[in-house]
Amino acid sequence: xxxxxxxxxxxxxxxxxxxxxxxxxxxxxxxxxxxxxxxxxxxxxxxxxxxxxxxxxxxxxxxxxxxxxxxxxxxxxxxxxxxxxxxxxxxxxxxxxxxxxxxxxxxxxxxxxxxxxxxxxxxxxxxxxxxxxxxxxxxxxxxxxxxxxxxxxxxxxxxxxxxxxxxxxxxxxxxxxxxxxxxxxxxxxxxxxxxxxxxxxxxxxxxxxxxxxxxxxxxxxxxxxxxxxxxxxxxxxxxxxxxxxxxxxxxxxxxxxxxxxxxxxxxxxxxxxxxxxxxxxxxxxxxxxxxxxxxxxxxxxxxxxxxxxxxxxxxxxxxxxxxxxxxxxxxxxxxxxxxxxxxxxxx
Amino acid sequence: xxxxxxxxxxxxxxxxxxxxxxxxxxxxxxxxxxxxxxxxxxxxxxxxxxxxxxxxxxxxxxxxxxxxxxxxxxxxxxxxxxxxxxxxxxxxxxxxxxxxxxxxxxxxxxxxxxxxxxxxxxxxxxxxxxxxxxxxxxxxxxxxxxxxxxxxxxxxxxxxxxxxxxxxxxxxxxxxxxxxxxxxxxxxxxxxxxxxxxxxxxxxxxxxxxxxxxxxxxxxxxxxxxxxxxxxxxxxxxxxxxxxxxxxxxxxxxxxxxxxxxxxxxxxxxxxxxxxxxxxxxxxxxxxxxxxxxxxxxxxxxxxxxxxxxxxxxxxxxxxxxxxxxxxxxxxxxxxxxxxxxxxxxx
Numbered sequence: 001x002x003x004x005x006x007x008x009x010x011x012x013x014x015x016x017x018x019x020x021x022x023x024x025x026x027x028x029x030x031x032x033x034x035x036x037x038x039x040x041x042x043x044x045x046x047x048x049x050x051x052x053x054x055x056x057x058x059x060x061x062x063x064x065x066x067x068x069x070x071x072x073x074x075x076x077x078x079x080x081x082x083x084x085x086x087x088x089x090x091x092x093x094x095x096x097x098x099x100x101x102x103x104x105x106x107x108x109x110x111x112x113x114x115x116x117x118x119x120x121x122x123x124x125x126x127x128x129x130x131x132x133x134x135x136x137x138x139x140x141x142x143x144x145x146x147x148x149x150x151x152x153x154x155x156x157x158x159x160x161x162x163x164x165x166x167x168x169x170x171x172x173x174x175x176x177x178x179x180x181x182x183x184x185x186x187x188x189x190x191x192x193x194x195x196x197x198x199x200x201x202x203x204x205x206x207x208x209x210x211x212x213x214x215x216x217x218x219x220x221x222x223x224x225x226x227x228x229x230x231x232x233x234x235x236x237x238x239x240x241x242x243x244x245x246x247x248x249x250x251x252x253x254x255x256x257x258x259x260x261x262x263x264x265x266x267x268x269x270x271x272x273x274x275x276x277x278x279x280x281x282x283x284x285x286x287x288x289x290x291x292x293x294x295x296x297x298x299x300x301x302x303x304x305x306x307x308x309x310x311x312x313x314x315x316x317x318x319x320x321x322x323x324x325x326x327x328x329x330x331x332x333x334x335x336x337x338x339x340x341x342x343x344x345x346x347x
Numbered sequence: 348x349x350x351x352x353x354x355x356x357x358x359x360x361x362x363x364x365x366x367x368x369x370x371x372x373x374x375x376x377x378x379x380x381x382x383x384x385x386x387x388x389x390x391x392x393x394x395x396x397x398x399x400x401x402x403x404x405x406x407x408x409x410x411x412x413x414x415x416x417x418x419x420x421x422x423x424x425x426x427x428x429x430x431x432x433x434x435x436x437x438x439x440x441x442x443x444x445x446x447x448x449x450x451x452x453x454x455x456x457x458x459x460x461x462x463x464x465x466x467x468x469x470x471x472x473x474x475x476x477x478x479x480x481x482x483x484x485x486x487x488x489x490x491x492x493x494x495x496x497x498x499x500x501x502x503x504x505x506x507x508x509x510x511x512x513x514x515x516x517x518x519x520x521x522x523x524x525x526x527x528x529x530x531x532x533x534x535x536x537x538x539x540x541x542x543x544x545x546x547x548x549x550x551x552x553x554x555x556x557x558x559x560x561x562x563x564x565x566x567x568x569x570x571x572x573x574x575x576x577x578x579x580x581x582x583x584x585x586x587x588x589x590x591x592x593x594x595x596x597x598x599x600x601x602x603x604x605x606x607x608x609x610x611x612x613x614x615x616x617x618x619x620x621x622x623x624x625x626x627x628x629x630x631x632x633x634x635x636x637x638x639x640x641x642x643x644x645x646x647x648x649x650x651x652x653x654x655x656x657x658x659x660x661x662x663x664x665x666x667x668x669x670x671x672x673x674x675x676x677x678x679x680x681x682x683x684x685x686x687x688x689x690x691x692x693x694x
Contacts, residue, residue, distance in 0.1 A: 143554065153514055153515050172496075208492055
């Protein structure tokens with residue numbers, strides 16, 4: 001029996017699914033970050049192996065499919081930023097003890113995200129979560145990519161980008177260089193620092209408010225990329241002028257990123273991934289982002305790239321994926337996700 | 348004999364000088380970063396001890412002063428960001444074996460920089476080097492401070508800020524989202540990457556230019572704060588439109604920082620520290636930065652805070668510093684610097 005292993009090695013979560021040639025999903029497993037860039041190659045390989053192991057175990061436990069293959073005939077791994085130094089050999093070594101007998105292919109994570117939402121050969125994808133990247137897809141391959149350059153140098157409009165601006169706006173306010181903002185109390189609460197009382201602003205050391213020094217201490221103790229956890233505060237405070245202008249700027253940056261991969265000659269669906277893009281559609285429904293996103297067909301929102309990785313896994317194994325197979329895959333993954341969530345809740 | 352130890356614990360270099368009550372400089376010693384925030388408390392204390400040890404040794408070697416005190420009656424240490432957790436006890440412990448018998452006082456580094464340039468009780472100081480901070484001085488104490496919040500959240504217009512924008516402008520250009528710039532070849536050369544040839548831009552992996560992937564690899568391998576080493580490239584390419592606009596934005600940010608500590612009721616000299624502020628005066632002689640800086644008296648440019656730390660050391664020991672003593676201190680430090688440089692060159 002021919003089964004394919006598909007992995008979406010994300011920066012936060014790694015997802016593995018085992019599918020047969022009809023698109024039936026036999027097992028789903030999750031683990032922590034599988035991206036070698038964020039946590040190092042060893043941790044990434046451990047996550048890939050752990051998600052795969054859990055997918056196999058889930059398959060045995062579920063057993064409604066009555067099939068437990070010992071081997072996978074091939075594997076597809078969706079991964080960001082793997083262009084230059086694709087860790088193909090390490091992945092093969094990590095997965096061989098778990099039953100991988102055939103070739104591994106690494107595919108760009110944005111392509112997998114696109115394929116999670118659309119079967120059309122040509123189209124567009126915009127992912128704005130912790131990072132931000134857009135791509136044009138032609139013939140189910142990357143034709144153009146924009147941004148996705150990471151927290152320090154790019155990812156304009158991403159969760160990091162928004163969270164960094166939230167932290168900067170609050171520190172600049174406490175430093176007396178920027179207007180008051182509702183983000184201040186939200187950020188202090190998120191860091192479990194005492195809420196700002198105006199007399200406390202008067203407590204100074206070296207002519208700086210003590211609360212500012214405490215906030216700086218807490219923020220510099222974090223890894224910079226973790227500032228993305230403050231992005232939700234901007235959405236929460238979206239009626240505040242400062243917060244709103246951060247969201248408006250983020251939306252404008254994402255419009256730019258998407259525009260730079262648009263080709264008037266290439267028409268097709270737009271797939272949206274990541275919590276920031278869907279959040280901005282809701283928060284700024286009439287703005288340029290929503291208008292730009294809604295040019296042409298309505299966008300297709302997907303949670304991640306695991307369904308697309310499974311589709312690409314079958315396609316790259318020479319098994320055509322039609323609309324029925326595609327539905328089978330996406331419904332199957334949703335059902336396994338729900339089952340896993342229920343099992344988690346009942347424990 | 349009453350001698351005072353003064354230390355300027357900078358983020359890159361620590362300087363220690365021993366002065367007597369007349370302002371004579373008996374010895375100067377240098378060591379690496381003495382700032383606990385950048386390299387940790389142990390490394391900082393080792394630098395303070397090492398600079399002090401070298402100042403004592405230089406004093407013995409020079410011997411033109413005929414005095415080698417075994418003990419210092421007090422010490423002043425100029426240090427950034429020491430407001431919240433001033434490491435007073437650690438400094439006392441580190442310096443006691445080197446002859447410190449009296450109290451240690453930590454003073455803000457911006458105050459020491461001001462006192463390196465001016466004896467007037469009231470005035471202003473703007474330091475723009477790796478970081479950027481402005482302060483108003485009243486009665487020779489900090490009365491207001493603006494920015495200096497570090498590379499991640501502030502330091503607007505600093506060397507880091509400029510270097511980060513240089514790197515972002517080049518990566519955005521190579522990513523197809525920003526105009527061509529002369530900074531590209533300068534940055535690639537600074538990182539010892541092959542110069543950009545346009546056919547090479549056509550060499551792609553995952554639809555990204557290989558040179559972009561190499562550049563990202565090199566930049567993310569650095570500590571973020573090290574991006575400040577690319578600030579000189581913007582000055583070097585100041586006729587390039589992109590580079591020039593980075594400098595213009597940096598200058599505008601520094602004008603803002605300085606404005607937010609200005610008080611119309613407080614008049615006094617402006618002391619300028621750091622290579623970025625003097626660089627901007629030269630690069631943009633007719634711009635708003637130069638105009639803002641030249642409001643009132645011409646600015647006084649100083650290399651660092653060591654002379655000011657010595658002045659404060661005497662003042663805090665109850666020894667008044669008049670214009671003659673001040674000249675004695677600044678000339679003495681210059682002479683010791685030159686002697687150290689000559690000795691270094693002749694080795």
